[in-house]
Structure formats: structure tokens, C-alpha cells
Amino acid sequence: MTKQVPNPNEPRWLTNLKTAMPLNISYVPIGLACGILLHAAGFNTILTGLVSLLVFSGGAQFLIASMLVINSPLLSIVIMLFFLELRYALLGSSISKYLQGQSNLFTFLFALSLNDETYAVNYLKLSTDKKFTPSDALQIEHYALFVWTLSTIIGSLIGSAISINLTVVHFALTALFIYMVVMQIKSLLKVLVMLLTIGLSIIFLMIMKSTLGLVVATLLASFVGFMVESYIRAHYKRYRKNIFLHSFKNPAGTPEEDDEEFEEENK
Amino acid sequence: MEWNSTQHFWLVILCFFVALIPRFVPLSFFRTRKIPKWFNEWMSYVPIALFTSLVVKDLIITSSYSLSVDGKAAELIAALLVFIISYWTRSMALSVILGLGSVIVLSLII
Numbered sequence: 001m002t003k004q005v006p007n008p009n010e011p012r013w014l015t016n017l018k019t020a021m022p023l024n025i026s027y028v029p030i031g032l033a034c035g036i037l038l039h040a041a042g043f044n045t046i047l048t049g050l051v052s053l054l055v056f057s058g059g060a061q062f063l064i065a066s067m068l069v070i071n072s073p074l075l076s077i078v079i080m081l082f083f084l085e086l087r088y089a090l091l092g093s094s095i096s097k098y099l100q101g102q103s104n105l106f107t108f109l110f111a112l113s114l115n116d117e118t119y120a121v122n123y124l125k126l127s128t129d130k131k132f133t134p135s136d137a138l139q140i141e142h143y144a145l146f147v148w149t150l151s152t153i154i155g156s157l158i159g160s161a162i163s164i165n166l167t168v169v170h171f172a173l174t175a176l177f178i179y180m181v182v183m184q185i186k187s188l189l190k191v192l193v194m195l196l197t198i199g200l201s202i203i204f205l206m207i208m209k210s211t212l213g214l215v216v217a218t219l220l221a222s223f224v225g226f227m228v229e230s231y232i233r234a235h236y237k238r239y240r241k242n243i244f245l246h247s248f249k250n251p252a253g254t255p256e257e258d259d260e261e262f263e264e265e266n267k
Numbered sequence: 268m269e270w271n272s273t274q275h276f277w278l279v280i281l282c283f284f285v286a287l288i289p290r291f292v293p294l295s296f297f298r299t300r301k302i303p304k305w306f307n308e309w310m311s312y313v314p315i316a317l318f319t320s321l322v323v324k325d326l327i328i329t330s331s332y333s334l335s336v337d338g339k340a341a342e343l344i345a346a347l348l349v350f351i352i353s354y355w356t357r358s359m360a361l362s363v364i365l366g367l368g369s370v371i372v373l374s375l376i377i
Contacts, residue, residue, distance in 0.1 A: 026360035029367065047275050054283040059321070064282065068270065070330050074278060082285040087317060090310035092294035093302045100298055107298060111291035117359070168371055171342060174325040175349045175366030177318045182353035182362075184315035193312055194319045201320040202327070202334055209332040214324060218316040225312035226305075 016136050020143040023121050027148045033172035034061050035155020040166050041068035048156040052149040057115050059180075060084055061152070062173035067211065076210065083215045091119040098126040102134055110134070113141035116180065189232075189244040193225040322346070341373035 031052075038048045038061065051061055060081050067077045091114060099107055121144075122137040158164075184190060200221050204213035233239045240246070270278075326346055329335050336343065349366040356362065 022360070026358075026363070029360065029364050033363075033367070042270055043275055044272055047272060047279060050276075051279045051282065054279060055286045057286060060282065060286055063321075064278070074274070074281070077278065078281045078285055081282050082289070084317065084321075085286045085289045087310075087314050088286075088290045089293040090307070090313065092290055092292075093297045093307065093310070096294050096297040096302075099294065102298075104295070107295050108291060111287065111294050114290050114294070165374075167342075168367070168374060170325070171345060171370045172363055172367055174322060174342070174346065175363045176359070177321045177325070178346055178349045178366070179353040179359055179362040180318040181315060181322060182350060183357070184318065185354075190312070190315050194315055197316045197319040198323050201323040205324060205328050205332050206334060211324070213332075214317075214320040217320045218313065221316040221320075222309060222312035225316070226309040229308060229312075230305075 012136065013139065016139045017143060019121065019125060019136075020140045023117050023140075023144050024147040026117070027144060028151050030058050030172055030176060031148050031151025032155035032158065033169050034058060034065070035152035035157075036159040036164055036169050037062060037065040037155075037166065037173075038152065039156045039159030041065040043068075043156070045153055045156040045160070049149055049153045052152040053145065056113055056145055056148060057085065058148075058173070058176055059116075062170075062176075066170065066173075072211070076212070080211045080215070083218070087116075088114060091116070095119060095123055095126070098137075099134055106134065106138070110138055110141070113138075113145045115144075118144050186247055187245050189225060189228060192228075192244070193221050196224060197221040340377050341370055344373055345370040 034052075035048055038051070039045075041064070043051070043065075051064065055061060055064075063081060063084055064077060067080065072080075092111065095114075099110060102110075118141045121140055125132040125140075126134075126137060181194065185194070197217055200217035201214060204216045205211075207213065208216065229245065232242050232245055236242050326339060326342055327334060327336055345366055348369050349362050352365050353362040
């Protein structure tokens with residue numbers, strides 16, 4: 001924690017807090033909405049704090065709330081959650097190269113508070129800032145975890161104090177999911193997978209009459225995307241320029257997740 | 268069925284474990300090994316499919332699993348707005364706050 005920073009007088013925890021601030025601000029409205037919904041689903045305030053600390057995933061906690069409201073059985077909620085959280089396998093795999101040489105305990109602590117948003121912030125910092133250590137990344141995760149837990153607890157208290165139109169509050173999650181979809185739209189093939197998923201989700205949800213339809217639709221659609229990409233890679237030499245795989249330009253100019261490019265810029 | 272706090276507690280504990288396994292196992296496993304390419308390629312299509320299916324369920328599937336857009340006009344229009352806002356701003360906070368704001372306003376108008 002006594003590494004050199006641009007301003008030598010600025011302690012490391014403050015630098016990290018500044019890095020974590022945009023994420024912390026985003027977490028307040030979503031955390032409040034999540035707390036309100038968990039309260040409506042019957043969770044008391046202590047359990048709301050506990051689930052935020054232990055699960056620490058907006059999507060998962062909204063899912064718990066919405067499945068409790070429709071009286072889903074426990075096993076169905078847990079299975080759905082597992083499939084929802086399977087995406088973290090991808091995040092964990094991709095950030096693992098920066099954790100080489102760390103202890104098992106550190107890896108465990110890091111995994112505990114890894115989620116979509118902390119991954120996004122930390123991956124960018126780890127790949128661009130050479131002074132940014134895994135310990136700093138863990139500290140950023142902990143700031144986010146703290147703000148998230150506090151927001152959901154306050155949300156739970158708000159939910160118990162006043163009555164709120166839940167359909168409207170629930171849209172906070174839908175909006176978050178739409179945001180996640182948009183962040184994934186990186187090529188024409190991804191758009192086609194999205195359209196295929198819409199069709200498959202409708203069909204399997206109606207046939208299976210359960211949220212497992214979502215899992216089937218997700219696995220099928222992602223597998224089709226994977227197969228099409230493999231086919232294009234195998235049959236076209238210049239597959240990066242292929243119309244289906246060519247990366248879209250990013251309208252907001254957010255940096256691509258490309259390590260080499262970053263290291264060039266930061267030298 | 269009305270759940271009590273003890274049942275909620277066990278639900279949280281079970282959810283903790285199913286949320287931890289996908290986070291910890293690959294992170295720990297690939298810390299020292301190379302990730303299979305096919306796995307990475309397949310996984311790269313999981314998020315978009317998963318989140319799309321969740322949006323579909325939220326917007327056009329009823330709690331009895333039939334297809335319906337009755338009374339969903341405000342949410343559908345707001346969803347389109349969120350889509351556009353997310354695409355242009357790439358900001359999670361803006362997407363969620365403006366999305367919530369527009370669904371509140373739209374549900375009052377419609």
C-alpha cells in the first residue's frame with residue numbers, strides 16, 4: 001500500500017476510492033431498487049444486508065426477489081441463480097492472468113466480491129496501469145461491496161416505510177439487463193444471437209412454463225453463435241473482416257479490451 | 268406458500284455457494300493454466316443470450332408464462348429508450364436512472 005502514485009502525498013486507499021467512485025455512484029439507485037424489491041418479496045432488512053454481502057450481484061438479487069414474488073420453489077431459484085452466475089466463469093477466467101503468484105486465500109477473497117461491474121473496472125485498470133496491483137483491485141471490490149450493501153439496506157428500510165409502485169421499481173433491473181445486452185453488442189453475429197434468443201426464449205418459456213426455459217434458450221442461442229463463429233473462422237481466412245464478426249465502432253469511445261494497445265499508449 | 272426468515276436464510280446460504288463456485292473455480296483453475304479456446308469462444312456468447320432472455324421474460328412474458336404485451340406499453344417504450352441511452356452513453360448509472368424516470372413518466376401519461 002506504500003507504492004508510488006502520481007501525487008506522492010495521496011494515500012493508496014484514496015486513489016483507489018477515486019477509481020471506484022463512478023461504480024459506487026451507479027450502485028446507489030440500483031441498490032435502492034434492489035432493497036425495495038427484496039423487502040416486497042418478504043426479505044427482512046438483516047437478510048437483505050446478508051444477501052448483498054454474500055451474493056453481491058445485482059442480477060442475482062433481483063432474480064431472487066422476482067422469483068420469490070411468483071412463489072418459485074427453492075430449488076428452481078437456486079438452479080436459475082447458478083445459471084445466471086455461470087457467466088462469472090468467463091470473467092474469472094479472463095482476469096485470472098493478473099492474479100498469478102497470489103495466494104489461494106487472496107484468490108478466494110477476490111472471487112468473493114467479483115461481479116460484472118467490479119470486473120469491468122479492475123480489468124481496465126490492471127491492463128492499463130502498471131502500478132495498479134491485485135491488492136488495489138481487491139480494495140476497489142470492497143468499496144463497491146460496501147456501497148452496494150448499504151444501498152440495499154437503505155432500500156429495504158424505504159420499502160418498509162412507504163408503499164411504492166413495484167412494477168416501476170422492477171424496471172430498474174430490466175434497464176440494467178438492457179444495459180448489459182447493449183454492452184455485449186460488439187458484432188453483427190452478436191445482434192443475430194440476440195434476435196435468436198428473443199425467439200427461443202418466448203418458445204421455451206411458453207413450452208416449459210418455468211424459468212428453466214431461459215437457461216435452455218441461453219445455452220442453445222450461445223451455442224449457435226459459437227458454432228457460426230467457428231465455421232466462419234474455419235472457412236474464411238480473413239475472418240476478422242467478415243461482416244458477421246467485424247467489431248462495431250464504439251459510439252462513446254470506451255477503450256477496447258485490448259491489452260497490447262493499452263500498454264503502447266501508457267509507455 | 269409464504270416463506271419465513273429461516274427459509275430465506277437458507278436460500279441466501281445456498282445462493283452464496285452457487286454464486287461462489289462459478290467465480291472461484293475458473294479463477295483458481297486458470298490462474299496457473301491456459302484457458303481452452305473453444306470454451307472462451309462459447310462463453311463469449313453466453314452474456315448476450317442470457318441478458319436478452321431475461322429482458323424478454325421481464326417485458327413480454329406474463330407470470331403464468333404466456334406471451335402478452337397488455338398494459339406493457341410504458342415499459343416497452345422505456346426499454347427502447349434505455350437501449351438507445353445505453354448504446355450512446357455506455358453509462359450504467361444514466362441508463363438505469365433515465366430508464367426509471369421515463370417509465371414513471373410514461374406510466375402516468377399512458
